[in-house]
Amino acid sequence: MSRFEIEHATDEEIAQEAALYAPFTEAVRALVDATIRTEVDADEIRSAQAEVEAIVERLRKQQMEGAYGVRFRADGKRGRNWGNAVMGLRNPIAPPLDVRSDGQGKAWSDFHLGAAYEGPPGLVHGGVVSLMLDQVLGHAVSTSGRPGMTGTLTIVYRQGTPLGDLRCEAWVDRREGIKTWGKGRILTTDGEVTAEAEGVFILPKWARDLDRFRAAAEATESAFELE
Amino acid sequence: MSRFEIEHATDEEIAQEAALYAPFTEAVRALVDATIRTEVDADEIRSAQAEVEAIVERLRKQQMEGAYGVRFRADGKRGRNWGNAVMGLRNPIAPPLDVRSDGQGKAWSDFHLGAAYEGPPGLVHGGVVSLMLDQVLGHAVSTSGRPGMTGTLTIVYRQGTPLGDLRCEAWVDRREGIKTWGKGRILTTDGEVTAEAEGVFILPKWARDLDRFRAAAEATESAFELE
Numbered sequence: 001m002s003r004f005e006i007e008h009a010t011d012e013e014i015a016q017e018a019a020l021y022a023p024f025t026e027a028v029r030a031l032v033d034a035t036i037r038t039e040v041d042a043d044e045i046r047s048a049q050a051e052v053e054a055i056v057e058r059l060r061k062q063q064m065e066g067a068y069g070v071r072f073r074a075d076g077k078r079g080r081n082w083g084n085a086v087m088g089l090r091n092p093i094a095p096p097l098d099v100r101s102d103g104q105g106k107a108w109s110d111f112h113l114g115a116a117y118e119g120p121p122g123l124v125h126g127g128v129v130s131l132m133l134d135q136v137l138g139h140a141v142s143t144s145g146r147p148g149m150t151g152t153l154t155i156v157y158r159q160g161t162p163l164g165d166l167r168c169e170a171w172v173d174r175r176e177g178i179k180t181w182g183k184g185r186i187l188t189t190d191g192e193v194t195a196e197a198e199g200v201f202i203l204p205k206w207a208r209d210l211d212r213f214r215a216a217a218e219a220t221e222s223a224f225e226l227e
Numbered sequence: 228m229s230r231f232e233i234e235h236a237t238d239e240e241i242a243q244e245a246a247l248y249a250p251f252t253e254a255v256r257a258l259v260d261a262t263i264r265t266e267v268d269a270d271e272i273r274s275a276q277a278e279v280e281a282i283v284e285r286l287r288k289q290q291m292e293g294a295y296g297v298r299f300r301a302d303g304k305r306g307r308n309w310g311n312a313v314m315g316l317r318n319p320i321a322p323p324l325d326v327r328s329d330g331q332g333k334a335w336s337d338f339h340l341g342a343a344y345e346g347p348p349g350l351v352h353g354g355v356v357s358l359m360l361d362q363v364l365g366h367a368v369s370t371s372g373r374p375g376m377t378g379t380l381t382i383v384y385r386q387g388t389p390l391g392d393l394r395c396e397a398w399v400d401r402r403e404g405i406k407t408w409g410k411g412r413i414l415t416t417d418g419e420v421t422a423e424a425e426g427v428f429i430l431p432k433w434a435r436d437l438d439r440f441r442a443a444a445e446a447t448e449s450a451f452e453l454e
Contacts, residue, residue: 024275028258028279031283031286031319032259048286055261060264063265070348085355091259091263115294116310116320118312122294130354130357130380138353149347155381
């Protein structure tokens with residue numbers, strides 16, 4: 001199911017696709033919420049089920065093999081991760097997070113978590129807290145110029161995180177060889193920190209090879225310059 | 228949105244509700260998957276969107292305020308957490324996990340993660356890995372006889388976790404005062420460990436008060452016995 005793909009669509013085509021899929025996915029997100037919270041009678045549930053099943057059957061008539069994957073861009077711009085569990089424009093499970101970054105190792109996101117993300121009554125599931133932190137820390141690290149796969153992630157829960165509007169912030173703390181340390185936290189709209197995180201992100205092998213390749217290329221260039 | 232409620236339904240009523248809501252929620256889970264993977268044309272997407280919006284409108288005609296919460300049982304049996312982000316029978320975001328335990332501090336679950344849980348191409352999102360571990364560790368701790376809120380959770384990622392069939396195992400490692408240490412791991416069907424976890428779970432204040440109340444009651448009883 002591994003789908004590393006090169007992006008073939010133009011910016012305009014991507015914008016058109018986003019305009020089509022974003023509102024559709026948003027409708028399915030609303031359905032997820034309503035599925036948990038509805039109190040209509042049994043007959044209404046059964047008819048809704050039959051209709052949903054019919055929609056699924058039509059959507060599946062033509063569908064990709066396996067998961068969405070990530071479409072990487074040849075021009076080095078950020079790849080399309082529309083299936084991503086946290087940020088995916090086409091994934092109804094994703095809140096979705098719109099993660100911003102300053103490109104210098106800071107990243108942040110303001111988002112809303114409703115009924116679908118509940119753990120203890122009225123509170124965000126502790127694992128969902130770690131899911132959001134993992135994404136934003138990873139974003140801070142990867143947009144700082146060095147991609148990283150999560151090696152270790154530690155979450156310290158200070159207090160329950162209430163469902164509703166929240167903010168997640170993350171930043172690069174330090175670097176050492178192939179490791180980058182990221183830190184982050186989740187805050188309520190009152191500015192109360194509910195959870196903190198520290199993660200170690202490891203530079204993937206392909207990026208290390210790329211580093212070596214670049215170093216070799218630079219060394220070769222300098223050699224030619226010297227001649 | 229905090230909903231600590233006492234369960235009023237009988238076992239038979241709960242079974243009837245489960246028979247109604249489980250297949251409906253399953254249909255919405257399939258729709259979540261199809262929303263990510265469909266490749267039907269734009270008109271079909273737009274008509275599916277309109278139909279989903281109409282279903283949502285009908286379901287919302289009568290719905291609970293806020294999130295589902297947890298319905299606790301007066302008889303001490305496990306409460307109904309049908310809205311839970313990982314285990315919830317009525318939550319389309321939940322795979323859902325059916326977590327088993329031996330009541331002695333071991334818990335485990337076999338489950339399937341499809342396209343909706345993707346992070347890197349073909350792999351489970353690192354934060355989803357921590358979400359599953361948080362739930363199963365918490366389950367091991369709480370079914371061992373001492374409820375616990377997650378205090379700290381550390382995940383060590385050994386390798387990418389492939390989308391598909393997976394197993395999560397957790398166990399109570401040790402106890403000290405109000406703290407319980409839980410450990411756990413995620414495995415592929417080949418038995419390869421992809422991630423490991425350690426968590427510290429804190430006995431909530433209400434349970435400590437209950438402990439003190441019990442101790443006081445026992446002391447009072449012994450005092451009466453002595454008289």
